[in-house]
Amino acid sequence: MLRPRIIPCLLVHNNGLVKSVRFKDYKYVGDPINAVKIFNEKEADELIVLDIDATAEGREPDFKMIAHLANECRMPLCYGGGVKTAEQAKQLVRLGVEKVAVSSAAIETPQLISRIAEEVGRQSCVVVLDYKHSKTGAYEVYTHNGTRATGRDAVAFARQLEALGAGEVLVNSIDNDGVMKGYDVPLARRLKESLDVPISVLGGAGTLDHVRELISACGVIGAAAGSMFVFKGSLKAVLINYPAENRKNEVFAATR
Amino acid sequence: MITIIDYGLGNILAFVNLCKRIGIQTKVAHDAAELVGAERIVLPGVGAFDHAMELLQASGMQPTLEELVLDRKVPVLGVCVGMQILANASDEGVREGLGWIPGRVRALRSALPHNARLPLPHMGWNDVKPVNGPSLLEGFENEARFYFLHSYYFECASPEHVAGTCDYGVTFACMVRCGNIYGVQFHPEKSHRFGAGLLKTFSRV
Numbered sequence: 365m366l367r368p369r370i371i372p373c374l375l376v377h378n379n380g381l382v383k384s385v386r387f388k389d390y391k392y393v394g395d396p397i398n399a400v401k402i403f404n405e406k407e408a409d410e411l412i413v414l415d416i417d418a419t420a421e422g423r424e425p426d427f428k429m430i431a432h433l434a435n436e437c438r439m440p441l442c443y444g445g446g447v448k449t450a451e452q453a454k455q456l457v458r459l460g461v462e463k464v465a466v467s468s469a470a471i472e473t474p475q476l477i478s479r480i481a482e483e484v485g486r487q488s489c490v491v492v493l494d495y496k497h498s499k500t501g502a503y504e505v506y507t508h509n510g511t512r513a514t515g516r517d518a519v520a521f522a523r524q525l526e527a528l529g530a531g532e533v534l535v536n537s538i539d540n541d542g543v544m545k546g547y548d549v550p551l552a553r554r555l556k557e558s559l560d561v562p563i564s565v566l567g568g569a570g571t572l573d574h575v576r577e578l579i580s581a582c583g584v585i586g587a588a589a590g591s592m593f594v595f596k597g598s599l600k601a602v603l604i605n606y607p608a609e610n611r612k613n614e615v616f617a618a619t620r
Numbered sequence: 621m622i623t624i625i626d627y628g629l630g631n632i633l634a635f636v637n638l639c640k641r642i643g644i645q646t647k648v649a650h651d652a653a654e655l656v657g658a659e660r661i662v663l664p665g666v667g668a669f670d671h672a673m674e675l676l677q678a679s680g681m682q683p684t685l686e687e688l689v690l691d692r693k694v695p696v697l698g699v700c701v702g703m704q705i706l707a708n709a710s711d712e713g714v715r716e717g718l719g720w721i722p723g724r725v726r727a728l729r730s731a732l733p734h735n736a737r738l739p740l741p742h743m744g745w746n747d748v749k750p751v752n753g754p755s756l757l758e759g760f761e762n763e764a765r766f767y768f769l770h771s772y773y774f775e776c777a778s779p780e781h782v783a784g785t786c787d788y789g790v791t792f793a794c795m796v797r798c799g800n801i802y803g804v805q806f807h808p809e810k811s812h813r814f815g816a817g818l819l820k821t822f823s824r825v
Contacts, residue, residue: 366746407812440810460631485667487741487769562739
């Protein structure tokens, strides 16, 4: 049967890997290529790499860096950061990226999703929505590393982008980023019920129990995480890690 | 030596890297001349069926490929859309496929039970069961798991050409075989040790 996916998400900043807390306080955690090599050995289900400088600096993806990563990566690779055109998406796929993630450009111009899906296929077109959960219960989408509010509701907007051709939706909780206290399970459930494409959630995972909690509520889903795979222990010592096969199987038993 | 066909689709480098790691020599063919003399062929592919057929025809490699595969019986492995174009046609497009393995490519959506509510594309790691012998799963028939990313599947005209199946709301052929012609819907180049095992076996068939 189809399994949930447990997905390390790596953030690239100034050519190094960093990990944030609520999209701030970036801590250097190592070298991207080295991390990819470790996740190869650990046989990770998939890998997400997000260049958090590209959009903020108004530049295009660093194709040279991505080619290098894709070259090393022996699991499916999703890249996001600075993708603004279907031509760039095509170039990324040619470099060996399986999935191209689009965020702010698709939020500004939703039709971009249709063009990318047409160019590289729906299965390779991923939408990333960073959001904050307001006190009124709204899930508002943000761009530019959590600095710009868009006024859009994450679930409604995800549905719109799905209709335009997105093949996967990844939601990223700004409030839970780096906090390691568990996923935003209620939103994950709502999205899962609202969409016909696969979804992945990011933000909040600190332990495999959080992953178990997510998949027992949502079934087959992508459980992405940053901190959990780069830190070890309560003092958050940097150590790239990933659950072994038997640990994963225990967690996946929750879906049955 | 495995020759990988580069007609503009699929993750060529991923195949090259994986083969290198497991000690299989590779060559990438960009045109008919580079294809001549191939001993094993990988035909990759992603995206839409028609687009893949158009690019393969435009590459000028199709006649040489047909001679190698159909006349000289050189083993060929179609991957993802590279597998789908082995069929006669697809619901996804209007073009004719290579027609090397009788069948038609259909939308998974149309095959799923109405109440299934399963997300599409079929994305992620799923179990593969061998049918009609171990074929390319030799050595790990009991635990074969691969990475899938697709919305269409190969419907064989004849059950004897099904080499492996996968369950996603419906049981479908994710591996096909007709003599020296092999096809897999999943991505061995991104399936860790399972993909490595499959390519190793293919390099020896």
